[in-house]
Amino acid sequence: MDRDQVRDRITFLREEIDRHNRLYYRQTTPEISDQEFDALLQELQDLEAAHPEWADDSSPTARVGSDSDERFPSVAHSVPMLSLQNSYDSAEVAAFDQRVRKDMGGHEVLYTVEPKMDGVALAVRYRQGRLTLGLTRGDGTKGDDITANARTLAEIPDSLPPDWASFFPWSGVTAFEARGEVYLKLSQFAELNKQREAEGQELLANPRNATAGTLKTLDTAEVARRGLSVFFYQLFALDDTGQERHPGHVSEGRDFPDHQSEMATLDALGLPVNPFFRTAKDLPELQAHLEDLAGMRDTLDYQIDGAVIKVDSRLWQERLGSTAKAPRWGLAFKFPAEEAVTLLKEITLQVGRTGVITPVAELEPVRLAGTTVSRATLHNWDELQRKDIRVGDQVVVVKGGDIIPKVLRVLPEYRDGTQLSFPAPDQCPVCGTATVQQEGEVALRCGNPVCPAVVAGQLRHFASRNACDIDGLGGRSIDLFLELGLIEGPADLFALKSEVLSALPGWGEKSAERLRAGLQAARQRPWQAKIFALGIPQVGVSTALTLARQFPDIHALMEAAPEDLALLDDIGPVVGEQVATFFQGEAGRQLVQALLAADFFLETEQLPTAPISVSGDNWFAGKTFVVTGTLEAMTRDEAKAAVTSLGGKVTGSVSKKTDVLVAGEKAGSKLTKATDLGIPVLEEEAFLEKLAEAGWQDTGNV
DNA sequence: GCCCCTCGAGTTCT
DNA sequence: CTCGAGGGGC
Numbered sequence: 001m002d003r004d005q006v007r008d009r010i011t012f013l014r015e016e017i018d019r020h021n022r023l024y025y026r027q028t029t030p031e032i033s034d035q036e037f038d039a040l041l042q043e044l045q046d047l048e049a050a051h052p053e054w055a056d057d058s059s060p061t062a063r064v065g066s067d068s069d070e071r072f073p074s075v076a077h078s079v080p081m082l083s084l085q086n087s088y089d090s091a092e093v094a095a096f097d098q099r100v101r102k103d104m105g106g107h108e109v110l111y112t113v114e115p116k117m118d119g120v121a122l123a124v125r126y127r128q129g130r131l132t133l134g135l136t137r138g139d140g141t142k143g144d145d146i147t148a149n150a151r152t153l154a155e156i157p158d159s160l161p162p163d164w165a166s167f168f169p170w171s172g173v174t175a176f177e178a179r180g181e182v183y184l185k186l187s188q189f190a191e192l193n194k195q196r197e198a199e200g201q202e203l204l205a206n207p208r209n210a211t212a213g214t215l216k217t218l219d220t221a222e223v224a225r226r227g228l229s230v231f232f233y234q235l236f237a238l239d240d241t242g243q244e245r246h247p248g249h250v251s252e253g254r255d256f257p258d259h260q261s262e263m264a265t266l267d268a269l270g271l272p273v274n275p276f277f278r279t280a281k282d283l284p285e286l287q288a289h290l291e292d293l294a295g296m297r298d299t300l301d302y303q304i305d306g307a308v309i310k311v312d313s314r315l316w317q318e319r320l321g322s323t324a325k326a327p328r329w330g331l332a333f334k335f336p337a338e339e340a341v342t343l344l345k346e347i348t349l350q351v352g353r354t355g356v357i358t359p360v361a362e363l364e365p366v367r368l369a370g371t372t373v374s375r376a377t378l379h380n381w382d383e384l385q386r387k388d389i390r391v392g393d394q395v396v397v398v399k400g401g402d403i404i405p406k407v408l409r410v411l412p413e414y415r416d417g418t419q420l421s422f423p424a425p426d427q428c429p430v431c432g433t434a435t436v437q438q439e440g441e442v443a444l445r446c447g448n449p450v451c452p453a454v455v456a457g458q459l460r461h462f463a464s465r466n467a468c469d470i471d472g473l474g475g476r477s478i479d480l481f482l483e484l485g486l487i488e489g490p491a492d493l494f495a496l497k498s499e500v501l502s503a504l505p506g507w508g509e510k511s512a513e514r515l516r517a518g519l520q521a522a523r524q525r526p527w528q529a530k531i532f533a534l535g536i537p538q539v540g541v542s543t544a545l546t547l548a549r550q551f552p553d554i555h556a557l558m559e560a561a562p563e564d565l566a567l568l569d570d571i572g573p574v575v576g577e578q579v580a581t582f583f584q585g586e587a588g589r590q591l592v593q594a595l596l597a598a599d600f601f602l603e604t605e606q607l608p609t610a611p612i613s614v615s616g617d618n619w620f621a622g623k624t625f626v627v628t629g630t631l632e633a634m635t636r637d638e639a640k641a642a643v644t645s646l647g648g649k650v651t652g653s654v655s656k657k658t659d660v661l662v663a664g665e666k667a668g669s670k671l672t673k674a675t676d677l678g679i680p681v682l683e684e685e686a687f688l689e690k691l692a693e694a695g696w697q698d699t700g701n702v
Numbered sequence: 703g704c705c706c707c708t709c710g711a712g713t714t715c716t
Numbered sequence: 717c718t719c720g721a722g723g724g725g726c
Contacts, residue, residue: 352712360713377713379719404713404717442720538722540710570708572723628717655707669717 013044072136072144072216078177078238081121081137082322084308084332090287093309096331097283100311103320103328110312111280112259113289116332117231118303119183120212124150125238127175129160136215146215152224153182155272167268169261170254173237178271180232184211185301188227207303229302231274232266258312279312294335306334340373341411342366344393347378347422349429353457353535355445357435359384359422361407366397368405373397376405380442381424388412390419428453449587455489456482458535462490466541467533468522472514480504490533491594494519527605531557534591536582538575546570547579554592554601558583618694621647626654628671629664631684636664639687646694654679662687 017040087093100109123143125133134150135143150156165173184192184207193204204210214226237254256262260279267273276293280286286309293307311317311329320329343364350358359378366373376397378384387409389395394414395407426435428446430453437444446454459478463470473493481487484504486496501512525533528548532541539547546568551557560583565576582588595601625648627639634642639662640650654661654673661674661681674681682690 350712354711356712358712371715373714375714379712399714405715406713406718538710542709570723574722651708653708657707 010044013040016040017044072146074138074142075133075135075145076142077123077135077138077140078125079236081123081140081143081179082326083140084330085326086332086334090290093286093290093331093333094283096309097286100320100329104316107316109281109316110258111286112310112312113278113280113286113293114233114308114310115274115276115293115300115304116306116308116334117181117183117274118208118305119181120208120215121179122146122150122182122215122230123177123179124156125175125177126160126164127238129162129164131156131158132175144216148220149215149217149223152220153228153230155230157270160269164269167265168237169256169265175238177236177238178232178266178269179234180230180271182211182215182228182230183207183302184214184226185229186303187301188229192226230272232271233263233273233308235262235266235269235271256314258314259310259317260312262314290333297335304335306332308332339408340366340368340397341394342373342397344389344391344395344407344410347391349425351428351430351446351451351453351457353454353461354537355448355451355454356443357425357428357446361389361395363395363397368397368399373399373405376407378407381444382442384422388421390415390421392419452482459487459490459493461535462533467529468525469529470515470522471518472511473518477515489591489594491591491598491600494598494600523600523602524606527553527607530554530601530605534582534588536579536588538578543571543575548605548607553603553605554596558592618646619690620694622649623659624649624651624657625660625662626651626658626670626674627662627664631662631664631687633684633688642691642696646691646696 087096097109097111121137123133123135123137124131125135131151132147133145134147134156136146137143151158165171168176186207189204189207189210192210196204204213210226211228214223214228217223235256256265260277263273263277276296278289280289290307293304297304309331311320317327317329320327322328344361345364346362348360348362350360352358359381361376361378363374363376378389383389387407389407389410393410393412395410397405398408399405424435424437424444427433428435428448428451431446431448431451433446433448433451435444436447448454456475456478459482460475462468463473463478470493481493481496486500487493496515498509498512498516501507501515502509526548528541528545531547532539532544547557547565550568551560560580562573562576562580565571565579566573568576571579583592620643625640625643627636627643627650630636631639643650643662651658654670654677656677658674658677658679661670661679662684663671663674663681664684671681
């Protein structure tokens with residue numbers, strides 16, 4: 001099912017379940033068996049679990065269990081407490097705008113935009129200036145009477161100033177109802193959990209659940225202690241008669257002319273309103289406000305999950321009316337979810353170039369922070385056990401560093417006994433060789449040095465950008481060559497015949513020629529890139545450079561003793577031993593011999609390019625830099641090369657020793673850390689200026 | 703011997 | 717980007 005189908009299905013199931021509920025409870029004429037009903041409910045629960053972004057408080061699943069609470073008396077709402085229609089991207093906002101404009105016959109429209117609080121809805125009633133009732137949303141038509149708890153909220157006044165009625169733009173108001181969202185400030189949430197931790201109590205899972213739980217607590221002293229907050233967004237007068245109903249129509253002058261004045265009146269009454277409140281006269285303005293709000297999200301002391309868009313004029317609201325489900329004059333825009341719940345369908349195994357076997361979670365695809373996530377690494381079996389992840393679990397997925405999905409935790413409450421834990425394999429999934437786990441190591445390895453997965457991984461590494469950077473040789477070609485038995489290792493690439501290549505499926509003379517040129521260029525790669533390409537354990541770009549500076553060619557490097565190696569910068573006994581062992585071992589020796597035979601190594605290797613300082617004494621020289629985020633004018637690697645060429649040092653992580661952080665767009669945790677440590681941050685524009693000042697010019701070849 | 707810093711390795715999706 | 721672990725300063 002694609003996204004739209006899932007959504008339609010959810011809507012259908014909700015309506016269908018509601019219908020059967022009515023048949024069952026009110027008319028006692030069920031159409032389907034209890035089992036069939038349970039199956040529908042189960043399907044809906046599964047879909048909602050996989051798509052938390054479409055959760056809805058009025059869904060039948062939400063009503064099952066805790067929502068309607070026997071411990072509190074149930075009271076009918078004066079006006080049904082509807083929710084707005086949800087939307088998930090800017091196209092849907094545009095469609096909303098178009099529909100509204102059409103319905104308004106080209107009349108000028110003004111929208112309001114306010115944050116959509118991630119809290120719990122609450123209605124409060126005042127009569128003659130005194131708080132008389134606090135009511136939860138419940139099922140939308142009747143809610144739970146939690147008046148005693150509502151009274152404990154410091155932000156909800158028990159009685160209003162004597163002149164309260166004069167704040168309404170029409171006279172004769174004796175009672176009113178205000179609706180809003182109760183929430184827990186993030187700072188307060190953190191404070192509460194700190195206390196709970198100290199007292200050995202279980203921690204509150206998240207602010208929203210904590211708020212919902214608090215409102216349903218019977219101990220009012222405890223409710224008061226939690227320190228809940230509230231923002232109101234709706235206000236209407238009530239009849240003073242026994243039967244409450246919405247009394248006014250705008251045309252009769254007994255309602256607010258627009259949403260703005262409604263908010264202003266709430267504020268005047270001393271009921272808190274969110275400080276973010278804007279108006280927009282067209283779609284671009286609307287979108288700009290939504291973006292602003294999304295940008296502010298992390299700076300707020302409360303969670304918001306989107307924005308609420310309304311047509312400002314109440315007259316137009318009335319004319320636009322409502323569908324059966326939601327008002328036509330408003331829209332809830334939801335930000336992309338940063339956390340999603342989905343089904344872990346399967347765990348598969350991956351064998352990397354070093355032979356390390358990694359478990360990977362295969363997930364039911366789910367939208368998360370703008371992309372669809374279907375896989376996530378589980379790293380190793382320590383992690384699997386620590387988190388007690390099992391096949392068939394509902395899991396919470398987040399995006400680490402906003403890019404790479406990661407399984408945060410399982411939801412054990414969804415387990416039904418069919419979930420199976422996944423033991424570490426005793427055989428390599430690719431070649432069947434027994435797996436080994438070295439002492440003190442977390443990683444599980446395939447014991448076979450020529451495991452096909454390892455060989456493929458080594459070839460990929462050999463061709464990769466920082467290694468030989470072979471143009472025209474991607475992962476798919478490598479797999480193809482291996483499958484056909486054309487090659488067994490990197491050296492065999494050089495012996496591939498053009499005639500053979502151009503006859504391969506998907507290959508022609510052009511691609512064969514491209515690969516030939518790429519291989520020729522590989523022979524001219526800088527010495528350190530060739531060392532890196534060998535794939536020696538523990539030898540990355542940086543260590544390869546150290547080795548290249550010390551040893552002029554492959555022969556000298558092969559003969560180096562571990563003790564000599566350990567003397568080098570950043571190389572200790574462990575890495576020294578690893579390097580020496582690689583060259584003494586059968587596999588390493590064969591690889592080097594074969595590459596020598598293929599003329600891969602040169603008599604005189606190209607020495608690593610020494611830092612060329614333009615003036616030797618520029619702003620960059622001697623400083624330590626970290627580059628993060630996306631730059632416009634250049635790639636991160638180009639920026640690093642530029643800094644290095646001016647005598648600056650570039651490291652990968654921010655620490656006290658970092659002098660400057662160069663931050664592009666969408667900089668993540670590194671920017672946060674740098675700010676914490678008080679390290680100067682240079683944005684791209686300033687960085688380019690400094691480069692120009694230092695006399696750097698783009699040579700094009702990095 | 704402890705702690706901080708840096709490096710290597712594996713990682714997703716468009 | 718994050719994690720684990722090696723290297724080396726203190």
